[in-house]
Amino acid sequence: MKKTVTTLADGRELIYYDTRDDVVRTAVDPRPLTPVTSRSEIRYDELTGDHVAVASHRQSRTHLPPADACPLCPAREGRESEVPEEGYEVVVFENRFPSLSGGVGRCEVVCFTDDHTASFADLTEERGRLVLDAWTDRTAALSALPGVEQVYCFENRGREIGVTLPHAHGQIYAFPYVTPRTALTRRRIDEHRRATGRNLFDDLVARERADAERVVLEGEQWIAFVPYAAHWPYEVHLHPTRRVPDLLALDEAARAEFPQVYLELLRRFDRIFGPAEPPTPYIAAWHQAPFTDARREDFGLHLELFTVRRASDKLKFLAGTESGMGAFMNDIRPEDAARRIREVASA
Structure with a gap:
């Protein structure tokens, strides 16, 4: 470069x-x-x-x-x-x-x-x-x-x-x-460590891999799955298989495989609602450990990819419960969303 x-x-x-x-x-x-x-x-x-x-x-x-x-x-x-x-x-x-x-x-x-x-x-x-x-x-x-x-x-x-x-x-x-989302995750990491003695991200990825129902794509270096309690109609979390706190800590093997995995996920998102539909709107967000966190090595770098579209002609609006109280209601079972994302894999 x-x-x-x-x-x-x-x-x-x-x-x-x-x-x-x-x-x-x-x-x-x-x-x-x-x-x-x-x-x-x-x-x-x-x-x-x-x-x-x-x-x-x-x-x-x-x-x-x-x-x-x-x-x-x-x-x-x-x-x-x-x-x-x-x-x-x-x-x-x-x-x-x-x-x-x-x-x-x-x-x-x-x-x-x-x-x-x-x-x-x-x-x-x-x-x-x-x-x-x-x-x-x-x-x-x-x-x-x-x-x-x-x-x-x-x-x-x-x-x-x-x-x-x-x-x-x-x-x-x-x-x-x-940011508030990261601060909340930081608290959950600490609570999980005190309760189990283990790392929250390691246990999360291990559970999804063992369950397999919500896994949509897995390579040597990356695994992508719909989270068990997905907030959005179609939502995928992409984690490196070796936990690191930020983009700087990714090794060459993970960097080399990332484009193949991520591009495939984006292309599947555009096929969720069928080839005749407009491109799927989405947010793709990298979650990295704060650089001021003394325990930042416990954090797990990951990317969250999600869309506000729940059907070809319907959007997921943040209405009273979500906007007013932060209490999300999802119209699509995460397992059904994962099945659909696997169905539209590239040939």
Whole structure:
């Protein structure tokens, strides 16, 4: 992997990731941009213990532009872009409208391809590996920033999820606090250790492998299964078979196998509701150990992939119980969801 670091016209960092060492990136951003001066505010909810980021400047962010004005496509003559090169493989840049900014974290955009019509599932295994390497590199860089406690890599796909730019991309958040979901998982890890003397993630993966009914895909280095108490209609958790706390700790064998397994999962998701249906909206979320956690080796890196679509013409809305009380109700048995995801495996 070759990494080329430069800056955009307003001073934001831009990083190209290429598979070949002989690629040269020299294009300069010609836009007359003023420096970004946005600043987020982190407020503390005393009732729940949650942190809430207030970022009012995001109200003016780009929203569903036409394809010929996509800011994530490569720049062309007469068309400016966030990426000044005429083509790229994988690129990362600081978000111009960040939720976290001004010394309270950082938000970055990751573009998986310069093809406006492609999705992550359309990538080659070589490109999928390059994205994994970019995620890993940014995790290392962002975790070293002052005040950063947790790094979160994720992808939102589809208007149903709330995506405002259809070009295939993800984001990376460097949080100045431990997120509520991770804090809860941390407590459960400790409770399980006290009760059994064992690791929660090790026992979870062992149980799913032994049961096998909810396992949808397994390789030498990765195992994917629908969780026993899935929150979402179709939800898959992808774990390395050797527990590690973060992307940095994956060995070469796990890195090499990841694109094959993950691309197959994404392609199956697009076939769940049939070939004639629109692409399946989803969220893909990497869960990594907080870098400030003294017992972070107990955490198990994993990716959670889920969709809000429960049928070809129906969505799973977070209504009164979920939004109001955090009490999830699932319309599909996890075992039935796993069966369907196995049925649509690639030939």
